[in-house]
Amino acid sequence: MLRIEGLTVRYSADGPAVLRDVDLTVDEGELALVTGPTGSGKSTLLGTINNLVPRFTAGVRTGRVTLAGEDVTTRPPRELADRVGWVPQDPLTAFVTDTVEDELAYPMEQQGLPPAPMRVRVEETLDLLGIAPLRRRSLRTLSGGEQQRVAIGSVLTLRPPLLVLDEPTSALDPVAAEDVLAVLRRLVHDLGTTVLVAEHRMERVVESADLVVRVGADGTVEQGPPAEVLARAELVPPVVELGRRLGWSPLPLSVRDARRRAAPLRRTLTSPVDPPLPDTPGGLRARRLTVRHGSAVAVREVDLHLPPGQLTALVGRNGSGKSSLLWALHGAGPHTGEVTLDGRPVDGRAALVPQTPADLLYRETVAAECADADTRAGRPPGSTLALARRLGGDLRPGQHPRDLSEGQLLALVLALQLAPDTSVVLLDEPTRGLDYRAKAELTRTLQTLTEQGRTVLVATHDVEFVAATCQRVVVLAEGEVVTDGPVREVLPSSPLLAPQTSRVMAPLRHLTPDEVVPADPDLPARDGGLPGGPGRRTR
Structure with a gap:
């Protein structure tokens, strides 16, 4: 579905390379999680796929982008709207109409589709995303999760085979985030849509990912199965960090897998206890x-x-x-x-x-x-x-x-x-x-x-x-x-609010991997080889 070859991007001719010699392949029907440090170039990478970079950002790009075997490197973004559905970080910045129904119809109007198929696609998209009750609502009255689903729907009406999302859950509560991710899983599993998601909150996405694309601070990119890439990545979600500290292989990607592996560990530990919060006057x-x-x-x-x-x-x-x-x-x-x-x-x-x-x-x-x-x-x-x-x-x-x-x-x-x-x-x-x-x-x-x-x-x-x-x-x-x-x-x-470590360790009340296994490798090990012992508190 998507192939990137020899991609290098600079935002000025003599500036540093934001992306450097990138080769990337994502197959049809895969969900790829794009990760990397803040400012490493994840958004730049996503923007090159439909040529928003460098068409709307300026800069210099070399290399080639291929969609379904066709080189689209020189195509303007508007000609790729039916190939690549682009959902930015803040959906409100991309809305151009007032109501949900109008926003879903707008991309098809721009492509000149006749009214009859437009109506069919709007109805199908409303049902697919579970937003039919919102059809006449003002976009600005919607919750963050509802806005995100409408933003996805507005690009889906053109039925693109590739969907690209930049931080889709960053402003959403846990329930709204799960609603959005459920939509993405359905698109991948039931419709064969290829999805690329850049997301810093990896704990929300990684267990659904078929592929992890890691953008390094030096602009290089590597890809591979999630457990393999995260085994050597610097930045990983808590459940993976816990697995790495405990030496589990393969690494768990979900709370369910980690909880099964942690059953013997839970029997050796006790819950941490905090002192009462002081009732200080003033403030x-x-x-x-x-x-x-x-x-x-x-x-x-x-x-x-x-x-x-x-x-x-x-x-x-x-x-x-x-x-x-x-x-x-x-x-x-x-x-x-x-x-x-x-x-x-x-x-x-x-x-x-x-x-x-x-x-x-x-x-x-x-x-x-x-x-x-x-x-x-x-x-x-x-x-x-x-x-x-x-x-x-x-x-x-x-x-x-x-x-x-x-x-x-x-x-x-x-x-x-x-x-x-x-x-x-x-x-x-x-x-x-x-x-x-x-x-x-x-x-x-x-x-x-x-x-x-x-x-x-x-x-x-x-x-x-x-x-x-x-x-x-x-x-x-x-x-x-x-x-x-x-x-x-x-x-x-x-x-809904319990962090990953709490879910793995329940009914114990550990909050972070540090409280289970401190990061310092020089601490003496006890209690079954766990450094620092039970109930260690680092905060």
Whole structure:
């Protein structure tokens, strides 16, 4: 189905190679998972398949792309719309109509299909994706998972044999993400569609993948069966990391496989126990906080206390009110009730990174943005750029911020917002586009902030990040707090929020591979050869 030969991509004639001498083959009816560090070139690789790169990005490309035996290297993207279905990271940026039904019909209108087959294909797509009840809904009223399914449907109406998706689950809650992945599995298994998915949250996709395509930081690409590629990859999902530390072969790709292998291990360990969360006075406090958008109530009379020095996760399905609550805590937007910091109005003492971080950028280069942040925060020159690089990889100072990958863009804005010594840090989906290494760096950064006495609240769907990072979890549903407690009590007890390690080790309450088998190989081994012994806690 897809063959790439000798592909090299540079975004300027004398610039470094983003992709280097890439050879790649994906057969018909395969689901290929594209992985690699943040900024390594995954989106570039996907964009070359339908010639969005370099047609709409500029740059220089050499090599050849073949679809079903036909060289399409020089074809414009519009001529490949019926061959390659392209779904970008943010579906809202690609929508061109107002309603679901119109969005499904629009690509066929552009291709000049007659009305009769258009109607048939719209109905078939509505049924295939389970979105028939949404047909007359406004696109902007849909949840994230619904928007993602509509975005997939809008390209499927042209019946392309190849579907390419860039981070399709990065902004979705676990249920919505599973709905989208179920659609992809059905397309592959029942219709023979070839699917390429770039995804940092590998734990969601890897067990469904036939093939892993790993893009290295140096621009090289390797492919192979998932267990073989991940056995030597630097960045792997928790269940694979657990298998590697325990020496399992073949490596497990699913919780089910790992759980079977871990049965003897569970009998030798005991659950870790955390000290109670301290009830420190002061910090950020909301009383009867309510947020309305028109007639809709997004946040309903929430009482919440976030003490200094505490790292709290705010979780809940798409549309539960997390972003509205963050903005109200920041002091922006219309709301009723009371929000105070140490008993006084917040008055600019809270930093917020929104879901659309590019809204906070206005300079021409990465260097200029970072220099401004250093000046405003009174930090030594280069401090903000150094943090951005730790989070986002090889950020070049002369790059325009709008030319960064989604993960690099987020890393830059995180660094800009973390530069000032604000008392409260509010982050809305801060791990979108970040690989496991960058998430670990973000964890260290946020934990340093709490050690300094700052209050940190993270709204996220990334339960693996919550398990490794946070002390407390607040669950929001329909604008109300339904659960509030220590992370080790809240996550493992939920079938939807439990991280992979918790599912493997249940009924024990381990949250991460580090708590089962510490990463340090020099630690003495005990309890059946497990370094560090039972219940070791690294957080």
